[in-house]
Amino acid sequence: MPINPDTGFVDHLPANVAVQFWDRVAASPDKEAYRFPVGEAWESVTWKQAGERVGALAAGLLALGVEQTERVGIACSTRYEWILADLAIMCSGGATTTVYPSTNSEDTAFIVGDSGCKVVFAEDAEQLAKLREHRAELPELRAVVMIDGSGAPEDGEWVLTLDDLAARGTAYLADSPDVLEQTAKQITQDQLATLIYTSGTTGRPKGVRLLHRAWVFEGESIKAQDILSVDDLQFLWLPMAHSFGKVLLSTQLAIGFATAVDGRVERIIDNLAVVRPTFMGAAPRIFEKAYGRIQRMQEAEGGVKKVLFDQAFKVGLEVDRLTLAGKPVPLPLKVQHALFDKLVFSKVRERFGGRVRFFISGSAALNAEIGSWFHAAGILILEGYGMTENAAGAAVNHPEKYKMGTVGPAMPGSQIRIGEGDEVQLKGPHVMAGYHNLPEESAAVFTEDGWLRTGDKGSLDADGYLTITGRIKELFKTSGGKYIAPAAIESKFKAVCPYASQFLVFGNERNYCVALITLDPDAMTAWAEENGMAGKSYAEVVTSSAVHEMVQGYVEEMNTRLNRWETIKKWDILPADLSVETGELTPSMKVKRSVVEENNHDRIDAFYG
Structure with missing residues (x-):
């Protein structure tokens, strides 16, 4: 509708x-x-x-x-x-x-x-x-x-x-x-x-x-x-x-x-510390990296500071849960929250300049856990949705009226509907006039009644808020008949592993899911210095038994949050991060999944050997 x-x-x-x-x-x-x-x-x-x-x-x-x-x-x-x-x-x-x-x-x-x-x-x-x-x-x-x-x-x-x-x-x-x-x-x-x-x-x-x-x-x-x-x-x-x-x-x-x-x-x-803006648009990777950096800093400090930090977010997330559900917050919890806001959350906000009213996240799905973590610290990330073919903005949450985990309602003056196969479709003045010099491709991307096909799977709730499941062409079915949305699994790993760069899930027509992992080079340089591997190459560090053991723990933690058929049974860390130069990332930093799969065909096949 x-x-x-x-x-x-x-x-x-x-x-x-x-x-x-x-x-x-x-x-x-x-x-x-x-x-x-x-x-x-x-x-x-x-x-x-x-x-x-x-x-x-x-x-x-x-x-x-x-x-x-x-x-x-x-x-x-x-x-x-x-x-x-x-x-x-x-x-x-x-x-x-x-x-x-x-x-x-x-x-x-x-x-x-x-x-x-x-x-x-x-x-x-x-x-x-x-x-x-x-x-x-x-x-x-x-x-x-x-x-x-x-x-x-x-x-x-x-x-x-x-x-x-x-x-x-x-x-x-x-x-x-x-x-x-x-x-x-x-x-x-x-x-x-x-x-x-x-x-x-x-x-x-x-x-x-x-x-x-x-x-x-x-x-x-x-x-x-x-x-x-x-x-x-x-x-x-x-x-x-x-x-x-x-x-x-x-x-x-x-x-x-x-x-x-x-x-x-x-x-x-x-720059955020110097400019002290009131808002900024960003892709989820920026929030993932900031989240990961703060988590790593707390792990490195350890002791009382780490205990205080973890307890602050436990309280903050519980206050958010009650508030967003429209339930009262008990007085003892309010008192704790006020104390933690002064001791912990205010310092997190200062890292972003201290004046941010909200961030706008777009171009890919924001992990719900990371969004909730920032929200608990008093930093609102408003998710929006759109694509180049509709001038970027199709839907966005409002700072006074938002739903976590959704990308908000349609932009005023435009329309969203859910078409065949749960495809999100758009209509409005923001929709493109077609692809340059490509009449057949232009015709194919519009429905007979003139709506833009996005290629994304989604749903609308009773209030018109849109939730995106993932790219239709990236969804796959296991040999057991279960449908998998890889992006949802991939974002969960980034929420639990502060060292993650990319996490790619495969398993089409196979009997279980597997993953290829890359780790953030900057984060791993710091890890190497703290773990007796300073000076070693990125490949040496990420393929070491110590890093393998560390990542195993994060995979197991992620698996506890997944349905049984979604869990990752086997995985491997690639010896280099994905890059534009290797053709595995687009210039806008989107993963070319098919290229990564082709480049690692033998490695993926070996998972099922």
Whole structure:
């Protein structure tokens, strides 16, 4: 049954992202828009300052001949300049094509060529080299704009700097002062805004065609829920080539809060302590790593501190259980909780800056135990759900009204239904216009009555809250006829083992389940130093009998939480973590399960020998 039908506000959306941006600049000219690191310090710009830079760059693209809907690529990590480039493309009437900076040379050329990019913003010499290597295959690419550095003399006019582009734009505006205003008026809601190439766990990446209406809808739909205000401060590290990061930009334009930007993943925890944001979007892996690190620290300290820590969370989880069930909390438990909040939970919150109102988790399922653990510490993680094909946001929990273990109700103005085979299906202004240059694949992903097939299995409760079981294509059946959702088992291991990186479950048409395990390299380096193996390689450490014995304990603990037919009977630790370079992870860090299975075919078969 569909939920959350159109609420009416979709009839009053901004005309396009360009208008949305210029309206924000006009409404909040002197308020802080963005904050970004320069060396060890942070600098900030107002909306007016951001508008001036975006205007110059957008006009520069027009001077280069970029026309309505023509594609402009961005091959760059998450940083302030990525946002400037994207907004400039939107305001020029072009369409942003995103490229992960980790994408190899061949796939970069494919994306730039398949999309027909006329211009590409390249972060540095490494990204430029990929384009140079395939220049002969990219006849439509008329210019590359360098964010850091510049081209070589032989590049000539083909390579510009960011300042070169802005200077051309300033000159262009001197002759045509109203060109940006006129351009914004010409852009329709159904005009192509973005091509995001899904990293694809199988085959070539597909370009998802997202229209201006999809992005303005996402921002306005979140604004309509009063989840965020102009006084919030976002910390943004998410890969901007991914739709999750992009939708948070649209939300910022709709609401007007400030955003601190730094895509260096290794700096997230340090940055949170400095920036002290009120919210942040993240993938579950970030919460898993933070959870694991805190657990390992407590294990290492041991003694009274460990006892105090464990008792605090025992009390916190019990208080949460009673509160979420609508039951009263006995006074002695309240007193204990208040004490532990001061002694333990407040210190956990300080690790994230001390001001976080909530985190938003998306792109994969968050383990329920880890979510409950953070909640007990007074840190709310709101799970949401969506996919690139619907501009990232399909459902999200609300900070004042949420259900743990669900991904919330449909975004206002959109609909969710459960179709054949319990498939989650979506409808609304946020749904894509199809895959670029792939008419057959586009047709196949929609039902006859126009709903987007997500490929996810799920259910809706009586209040319209969505629960995701897993990817339909990843579900398998044992030879005993039992259906297995591997993701549910895999997340349970990450909740019990603070050293886990990846845990992959197999067993299709077999008589029991097995697993391949990788451990977090940073965590294992610390473990090795504490256990007399300092200086040894990752492979030596993880294949040692001591680590095998440790992991065995965690597998046995996880098995106690599973149904009998789900338990892992045999397992092995791989000598290296999965990586993008080996082809086992996509650039967005999703596991290519089929690749891992093929690479370890003999190892898996041996489990059943």
